[in-house]
Amino acid sequence: MQRRRxxxxxxxxxxxxxxxxxxxxxxxxxxxxxxxxxxxSIASEIERVTCSDSPAKVQAVFARIRECLRQxxxxxxxxxxxxxxxxxxxxxxxxxxxxxxxxxxxxxxxxAFSYRSFSKRAGVASPNYLKLVVEGQRSLSAxxxxxxxxxxxxxxxxxxxxxxxxxxxxAKTSTERSLHYGKLTSFQxxxxxxxxxxxxxxxxxxxxxxxxxELAAARDFRADPEWIADQLIPNITPLQATRxxxxxxxxxxxxxDSDGRLVQADALLSTGPETRGLHIAAFHRVMTQRAIxxxxxxxxQDRDISSLTLCxxxxxxxxxxxxxxxxxxxxxxxxxxxxxxxxxVQINFQLFPLSRAxxxxxxx
Numbered sequence: 085m086q087r088r089r090x091x092x093x094x095x096x097x098x099x100x101x102x103x104x105x106x107x108x109x110x111x112x113x114x115x116x117x118x119x120x121x122x123x124x125s126i127a128s129e130i131e132r133v134t135c136s137d138s139p140a141k142v143q144a145v146f147a148r149i150r151e152c153l154r155q156x157x158x159x160x161x162x163x164x165x166x167x168x169x170x171x172x173x174x175x176x177x178x179x180x181x182x183x184x185x186x187x188x189x190x191x192x193x194x195x196a197f198s199y200r201s202f203s204k205r206a207g208v209a210s211p212n213y214l215k216l217v218v219e220g221q222r223s224l225s226a227x228x229x230x231x232x233x234x235x236x237x238x239x240x241x242x243x244x245x246x247x248x249x250x251x252x253x254x255a256k257t258s259t260e261r262s263l264h265y266g267k268l269t270s271f272q273x274x275x276x277x278x279x280x281x282x283x284x285x286x287x288x289x290x291x292x293x294x295x296x297x298e299l300a301a302a303r304d305f306r307a308d309p310e311w312i313a314d315q316l317i318p319n320i321t322p323l324q325a326t327r328x329x330x331x332x333x334x335x336x337x338x339x340x341d342s343d344g345r346l347v348q349a350d351a352l353l354s355t356g357p358e359t360r361g362l363h364i365a366a367f368h369r370v371m372t373q374r375a376i377x378x379x380x381x382x383x384x385q386d387r388d389i390s391s392l393t394l395c396x397x398x399x400x401x402x403x404x405x406x407x408x409x410x411x412x413x414x415x416x417x418x419x420x421x422x423x424x425x426x427x428x429v430q431i432n433f434q435l436f437p438l439s440r441a442x443x444x445x446x447x448x
Contacts, residue, residue, distance in 0.1 A: 173242050174273040177281075179229075179249045184218045186236055206235035224250045245271050258365045265362055283331045288363035291370045292320050296328050297337050298428045300348050307346045317381060375432055398441065408433050 170189035176182040190197040200211040208231070216222040217232075224232060229250040233243030245268065252264035268274055269285070287293040295316055299305055306312070309325035320328075329346070332338040339349040378387055396404065412433060419425075 172273075173236075173238060173246055173249070174271065174276075176249065177252075177268075179224070179246065179253055180218055180220060182246075182249070183214060183232070183236075187214060187218065202235055206231045223254055226251065241271065241273070245274065258362060261362050262366065283334050285363060285366075286327075286331050287335060287337075288367040289370060290324075290328065291374050292316055292324065293328050293331065294367075295428050295430075296325070297332055297348065300338055300346055301425050302428075303424045303426070305346070318377070371430055371432055372434075374430060393438070401435075404435060408435060 170193065171182065171185045173182055176185075187197075187199075187202070190202075199214050202214045203209070203211050206213075206228075208228075210216070213222065214232075217224060226247060229247045230243065233246040236246070238246055248264050248267045252261060252268060255261040255264055265285075296312055299312065299315060307329060309322040309329065312325040312329075313320045313322045329338070333346075336349055338346045341347050375389065379389065415431065
């Protein structure tokens with residue numbers, strides 16, 4: 085077919101511009117540099133082809149337009165899934181809770197979002213894998229955690245945090261949990277979102293925190309970092325004492341009375357369920373280390389370190405534990421009766437097995 089001349093097509097006023105007499109590429113063969121038409125070129129494509137008297141060509145163009153619109157809609161759905169996460173991962177210490185809230189937020193924002201679309205984005209064959217993870221029926225490996233972080237639209241730092249969070253939640257030992265918790269606290273966004281949690285961690289991991297809290301009950305207590313640093317055994321630095329006072333005040337464990345003097349407060353110290361066991365374990369470790377060092381630092385007449393090695397039945401073990409708990413409560417009541425306390429002491433209780441319990445009625 086001969087194309088119209090230049091005077092009938094004002095878009096191409098030059099006869100030899102190279103467009104009027106150029107043969108079109110066969111329709112249905114997409115160019116390598118352009119897989120489908122862009123929306124802006126659809127109208128011009130229609131205008132070029134409607135000049136033809138071939139209905140087959142017109143039908144082919146409209147087929148290409150429909151395919152273009154379908155692909156663009158698919159890209160739009162994917163972009164909705166991969167945009168930034170609607171929930172802040174740094175605000176979580178439980179990765180399953182984060183994934184649960186992430187799914188709920190995405191589902192509320194887009195009806196097209198589903199467990200299947202998330203699995204596709206994460207490269208997971210199972211369409212309901214996210215659901216199984218949220219419900220605790222599946223766990224995540226480090227590699228799968230990276231895929232989930234990408235599917236959630238997390239940036240590089242947030243994705244690394246998510247990987248460490250998964251490792252923290254799935255750690256088998258307290259040592260491993262402490263290692264990954266330390267990695268979580270290294271993220272600035274985490275420290276900003278969990279200031280109180282960081283203070284809790286410092287209270288349980290630094291032996292002098294509870295010591296200074298109890299020292300505040302002494303009649304001659306002074307909120308002077310240098311005085312506090314000199315009173316403790318072993319001595320700490322004034323800077324450590326300053327930070328300890330700030331932490332104790334932030335936690336509400338020390339408050340100012342009507343005279344402006346720092347005194348103990350009856351505040352309940354509680355951490356979240358994800359870190360409670362971790363912090364308590366750290367507290368016992370540090371206080372056990374203090375007991376070990378006191379053998380060399382404290383004269384024998386000022387301490388009492390003794391132990392018993394016994395063989396007990398199951399019933400005897402339960403009775404001993406109950407007696408220890410009762411003694412602990414009695415000691416707390418005695419300390420409350422002190423009218424003018426002067427010195428802070430540490431009392432540790434340990435009861436643990438040195439052998440396995442045999443099975444009843446026979447050998448192991």
